[in-house]
Amino acid sequence: MKSYLLASLAVLLACCFVGTAFAADSGSAETEMLVFPEAYKAMKVSNGGTISGVVKFEGDVPEKKALEITKDEKVCGADEKFDESLVVGEGNALKNTIVYLIDISAGKDFDKKAKPEIDQKGCKFTPHVQIVPVGARLTMLNSDKIMHNVHIFGNNPVNKPQPKTRRKMPLKAVKEAEGPVEVKCDIHGWMSAWIAYVPHPYFAVTNEKGEFTLEDVPAGEYKLGYWHEACGTNSKAPAAVTVEAGGTVTQDFTLKLK
């Protein structure tokens, strides 16, 4: 009898455990990642609308965290470096937020001339957040005359040294939308950046003033999402915007630390 009780208790516990594990799993997948449409068709967009806005930070702004430079001080330590996971500017403007359309299925094509790049300068990745179209090559620049090692995590891992003589290092194009994934340098452990491999061009990253703009959006109703390294995403409750042909919609966001 006792063993039955124990067994049922164990089953109950197991269910709870599996349940929470499952919830945590799906939850983290939703809050951490971008959401991509199942299919996207590129077409010519004429008289599209514009979505713009400002992303602001709410809450006590934590003190800037200086990074500890442990090697190659000459190149890396020339100026003081700060942790870039949360960069708050004047008027609480939040930099490095990705703002994007979650549910667009057809729209303009990528700007073929734009070549996504991340520079490694003074042992820091610039920009800190980069959008890379699926099928395009991301080029890693090395402006420091020292060795770096580009280590990109995620489903399409890259682990590739970039010697001091290698000023430009294009990387193999990624074929599936993913991200954001982190970029690290194994040689300078403090270096960090984020990449999103995206299937359509309606992605923007906020500037110092927290501003973003999405142009040439075909008229219609959309869900507008954001992602921020320290503040998370709104994938569960994205903003709804209605774009009119040739019109401009404004949508601001206020983010808190997650």
Next chain:
Amino acid sequence: MKKLSLFTICLIILVGSWVFLRFVVGGIISVPIPGSVIAMYMGLIIIAILVHISVEDSLFREFRRPILETLVEDKRRPHRRVLVVLIPLLLLGYTYSIIAQRANPPGSPRDAHPSPPLELTYKNEVIGTMQDVVNPFRHYEKDDPEAFKAHVENGRRVYHQNCFYCHGDDLDGQGHFAPYLQPLPANFQDPGIIPNFQESFFFWRIAKGGPGLPAAGTPWDSAMPIWEDTLTKDEIWDVILFLSDYTGYQFRTFGEAH
């Protein structure tokens, strides 16, 4: 073909027996035989030869004939010259090697399975006499296979969180820490281990570890921890169930079998 002299036959028997003991028995058939054992066998063979040749005068004369010939006859002069150099040289080398030999550390005549105390204890609590204590979960094997399985699985977990570093994934005493421990960790796949002991003996060895061994076990170099400090009583019994379940060996029992 010339008939071999008795002396030569004796010589062949001696050398042949040595080769047989040293390389055939001690190499091909089985593990190397200690030098002292070989010396003993050789002594016996020499005695047998001496007995044989001294039974009859004629045999003895036949035996010593080649020796005498070599010592005095002119036709044997080349042999004599070689021997008069070779014998002293061999003796020289042999005595030198004995005198100049480096001393080696004393061995340790350790009793691998010393007799246990009469009473089985966990921490300071007396469980019963070594002879009578049985694994409290063993009866599930017949009464409640499900519960038994749960105990075995728990034993598996305990084993792999604590024991496999030394005793190995396959319970064969070849864990990744094992090669550099002396004495080597017990090999539970050895048919001479589990079937020869009661579960209470295993409980004692696990609970008290190396430090709990009696003097005959010369505990100074056993790395077996005192597991009663870390594991609960039930965990020890469970791990014992796992040991027999995984290896398929049955612990020795008294009572039921008879």
Next chain:
Amino acid sequence: MRIRTVALLLTLFGILVVFNFVHAQNAPEASEKGKEVYENSCAHCHGTEGRGDGSAAENLLPKPRDFTRGLYKIRSTGTGELPTDQDLFDIITEGMPGSSMPGWETALSANDRWEVVAYIKTFYDGFKEAEAPPKQINLSGKVPYSEQSVETGKALYTELGCVECHGNIGRGDGTSAPDLTDEWGFQSWPANLTQGWNFRGGSDTEAIFKRFIGGLAGSAMPAFEGDTFPGFGLTAEESNRMLELDNKDEMTAAEEEESGQLYEKYDAAVDIALNLAEGTELSAEEKQIYDDAMKVVYEKSWHLANYVKSLMPEKRPEPAIGNNVLRSQYLQGALPAIDDAAWETFEARYFPLVGQVVIEPRQFNPTLDGVHVKSFYNDTEVAFLFIWDDRTHTTDETDEETGKTVEDALAVQFPVKIPQGPTAPKPYFLGGGRLPVYLWHWKASAPDQVTELTAKGINNAEVQEAQGELQAQGTYTNGQYKLWVKRALKTDDKKDLQLEPGVFVPIAFSAWDGANGDVDTKRVMTSWYTFVLEPVPSSKRFIYPPLIALLSVGFLFGLRAFVLRKNSEEA
């Protein structure tokens, strides 16, 4: 007739090769049997769902492989490729030295191992979806080992940045070593290239070459293939010239142009390599450029593999047991100082270290491999040289996990009294309570000082009142500690061990790697071994043997004379 025999043999050989190939390449379809074997033998580390999260995983580093990502360190295939079935089978069979993955050759039948291969492939869909078999690394251009090849490899070692992680002479002590993590965020220590016996995939030159070209997927070790080489697409001379120009502070206009042309060629070859990687069909001309470029890359890689091979001894040294015990050599006069060439005249004894897993806190994942020891003594003193590799030089740092102050350290342990006779009770240094031990404790923060302690058990050590009987000096260079200690054979302190030539003394070691969180009982240690002040060989060895030889000559002549006389008497 002969031709026919040869033909027959060749056919047989061919069949064997084909059979072997077929057999080698194909694991059976995943079956219940594979699942059963996996769950019984593998799941406790790798998890029932192959996520590398079995019950044992928590305490292991390197972590058990997570099979759901298709990232495998030890492959015969190129970067970004899956392993072949044979690769997986070989790892299961042979295990991974330096990790907790054992070889399963004796525990599982070959059939079971193949079933397991088939089963673990089901954890990652990429195996099923793969259209073509993985591309294997071509080993045909092997450059034989030579001093010149090693020299070329050595230059590449610096040029390619290996030093950043593996350190100046390969001891895994590069400046970036402590910061490395793997794809799952766990610590990923760079290999100590002087300890080939800890290489997960073996340490023959081919294995090194494959790890270098293919990378250790999932770990911090990148793949050095194709355009990772500076000057990809250039000949060896051209790439040297390119580097030479790069290193110039100022270039003339002609040099600017030359450099520009070289870079153009370089960029074009990189473009071709990326096209190929992305699946674009190459033209014949492009293919030629690519093949030529890869030929240069592969040749350089063989040089590098030869260099790495040159850094390690052929095999792991024998532990100091049996006749291999630590013997202190007698010297007349002063004992050598730490950097004296006299230490180089003989080989050290090796004491392998294992994690202390007996008393909490325990160390399940040691980073220190072993201590090498040499010793000299004279009529009054004994000197020791302890040498051990440690990737990091840690003195007084705070451990992030425990908040405790950690640092590198070494302890040498002797009994206070030497046990008399083999059955005498011995001191026990864990758990304690039996006979006390005498300890020398050295810490990296005070490298020229050794503290004497008396201990009864691992948590019960007392600093001796009388100190200063020991002289010490410690250094740390290129990932290696050297500690020199000198003491008088006899001291006035009753708590010290007194040393006498010819007496066998138990000796044991403990070591702490601060960067690995070692502190207090969390440490690595050795079993008890034996140490002896090797007595000066007896001068009798020059007297008795000749005497015995002479006597035997005399005996032989005497015997002959005796027999002759007997014969003549009889006659």
